[in-house]
Amino acid sequence: xxxxxxxxxxxxxxxxxxxxxxxxxxxxxxxxxxxxxxxxxxxxxxxxxxxxxxxxxxxxxxxxxxxxxxxxxxxxxxxxxxxxxxxxxxxxxxxxxxxxxxxxxxxxxxxxxxxxxxxxxxxxxxxxxxxxxxxxxxxxxxxxxxxxxxxxxxxxxxxxxxxxxxxxxxxxxxxxxxxxxxxxxxxxxxxxxxxxxxxxxxxxxxxxxxxxxxxxxxxxxxxxxxxxxxxxxxxxxxxxxxxxxxxxxxxxxxxxxxxxxxxxxxxxxxxxxxxxxxxxxxxxxxxxxxxxxxxxxxxxxxxxxxxxxxxxxxxxxxxxxxxxxxxxxxxxxxxxxxxxxxxxxxxxxxxxxxxxxxxxxxxxxxxxxxxxxxxxxxxxxxxxxxxxxxxxxxxxxxxxxxxxxxxxxxxxxxxxxxxxxxxxxxxxxxxxxxxxxxx
Numbered sequence: 001x002x003x004x005x006x007x008x009x010x011x012x013x014x015x016x017x018x019x020x021x022x023x024x025x026x027x028x029x030x031x032x033x034x035x036x037x038x039x040x041x042x043x044x045x046x047x048x049x050x051x052x053x054x055x056x057x058x059x060x061x062x063x064x065x066x067x068x069x070x071x072x073x074x075x076x077x078x079x080x081x082x083x084x085x086x087x088x089x090x091x092x093x094x095x096x097x098x099x100x101x102x103x104x105x106x107x108x109x110x111x112x113x114x115x116x117x118x119x120x121x122x123x124x125x126x127x128x129x130x131x132x133x134x135x136x137x138x139x140x141x142x143x144x145x146x147x148x149x150x151x152x153x154x155x156x157x158x159x160x161x162x163x164x165x166x167x168x169x170x171x172x173x174x175x176x177x178x179x180x181x182x183x184x185x186x187x188x189x190x191x192x193x194x195x196x197x198x199x200x201x202x203x204x205x206x207x208x209x210x211x212x213x214x215x216x217x218x219x220x221x222x223x224x225x226x227x228x229x230x231x232x233x234x235x236x237x238x239x240x241x242x243x244x245x246x247x248x249x250x251x252x253x254x255x256x257x258x259x260x261x262x263x264x265x266x267x268x269x270x271x272x273x274x275x276x277x278x279x280x281x282x283x284x285x286x287x288x289x290x291x292x293x294x295x296x297x298x299x300x301x302x303x304x305x306x307x308x309x310x311x312x313x314x315x316x317x318x319x320x321x322x323x324x325x326x327x328x329x330x331x332x333x334x335x336x337x338x339x340x341x342x343x344x345x346x347x348x349x350x351x352x353x354x355x356x357x358x359x360x361x362x363x364x365x366x367x368x369x370x371x372x373x374x375x376x377x378x379x380x381x382x383x384x385x386x387x388x389x390x391x392x393x394x395x396x397x398x399x400x401x402x403x404x405x406x407x408x409x410x411x412x413x414x415x416x417x418x419x420x421x422x423x424x425x426x427x428x429x430x431x432x433x434x435x436x437x438x439x
Contacts, residue, residue, distance in 0.1 A: 002124035004067040028062070032069055035091065036098040039069045040076060049092040052077060053107025053163045060113035063120055071121065074114040078134045085141030087134070089160065103176035104160030108199040109268075111135055111206035118213075132210045139203040148182050148190055151253065153237050154197050155190035157182045162195040162262075164299075169256060191256070192249040194238050194266055201230045201271035231271055244279040246272070259284065259301040261291065 012018050031044040041062050042048050043055060050073060059073020080100035081087050087110070088100035118128050146154045156162050158177035159170045166175070171187035182190040208223035238246045240255065246263040248256045263280045266272040272280070286292045290301045 085137035
């Protein structure tokens with residue numbers, strides 16, 4: 001396999017900046033791990049696997065410092081591709097063994113970084129052929145398996161397929177999903193997905209480029225035409241010209257109306273025509289009322305979050321009485337459909353009210369028996385589903401940096417890694433569950 005002598009030299013007269021760069025390089029080297037004898041650059045920050053959504057890209061960037069390690073970040077996914085063409089969404093080392101995990105796609109930042117390594121490694125023809133074989137097999141897998149309803153649009157089946165870990169727009173969809181048929185009985189999935197369509201587009205566009213590099217004009221034209229067919233379907237089926245953005249469709253082929261950032265992802269994969277990309281940037285991305293906030297970039301349009309902030313403000317009395325329950329719920333429902341958020345917040349508020357009342361009865365002796373009966377009646381008619389309970393029991397993705405929570409956070413992270421290794425969890429630490437009785 002190809003070899004390359006690479007290195008980075010940084011010089012500055014600023015001693016503080018020089019030390020900062022040195023420390024950053026030393027910290028980065030701590031993320032080089034042994035995967036069955038092959039060094040790879042893991043994501044870091046406690047995430048000890050390589051994910052398809054980040055680490056081929058991270059490896060291509062790090063290859064300028066350490067080519068062998070950076071190359072392995074792509075080769076590992078190529079070597080562990082299944083016979084049916086599926087590429088693992090993540091690869092872990094569990095009990096000393098390298099374990100490819102096929103329970104999600106987890107994004108697809110792979111084709112372009114892998115092609116970059118071809119140039120950085122001295123244009124090795126064997127590597128280029130292996131990459132082409134990998135991409136062609138994965139593209140064929142997608143179209144053989146992930147268009148379950150035959151509408152010509154590829155689907156996401158679980159939350160981790162697109163790297164939107166725990167995103168509530170997926171409703172009751174599973175987090176990971178290992179089966180080769182879509183989950184049944186779910187509210188939203190299988191979802192016709194701009195992301196998964198873009199995975200195919202990226203494969204085909206890169207295959208056209210590989211054909212060009214190889215001097216095969218006929219194959220180049222064929223793959224370019226196939227890429228254009230994917231793009232045309234995306235525009236005709238998922239693009240909303242009145243709103244200037246892409247929108248996924250749920251299992252009933254209905255548009256999922258919340259404006260999310262995923263159109264920007266399509267721009268990364270080149271799957272959005274330039275004119276449409278320009279519209280999204282001008283009308284939405286740079287709009288301070290939507291995505292270009294003081295702290296960019298929210299994954300869900302700002303107005304959706306503003307609605308939720310208003311709901312939380314309206315529920316302030318309940319939040320004051322039960323801050324743990326409702327604040328945790330609020331933290332987890334931000335990236336979701338507005339109507340769903342309203343329903344969940346309302347149901348949770350009503351459902352926990354009886355326990356709040358009982359908790360505060362000694363402080364408010366004037367509350368009468370009739371009110372207790374009304375609260376009990378409401379509780380019986382608004383029982384949370386298992387999915388709603390799961391949301392309410394979830395832990396916010398990022399522990400607050402306050403002294404009062406440090407010990408809890410430490411304990412959570414201590415048990416998180418085994419869960420990640422087994423189940424492919426990425427964002428949230430293990431849930432510290434609230435008693436069901438409080439719901």
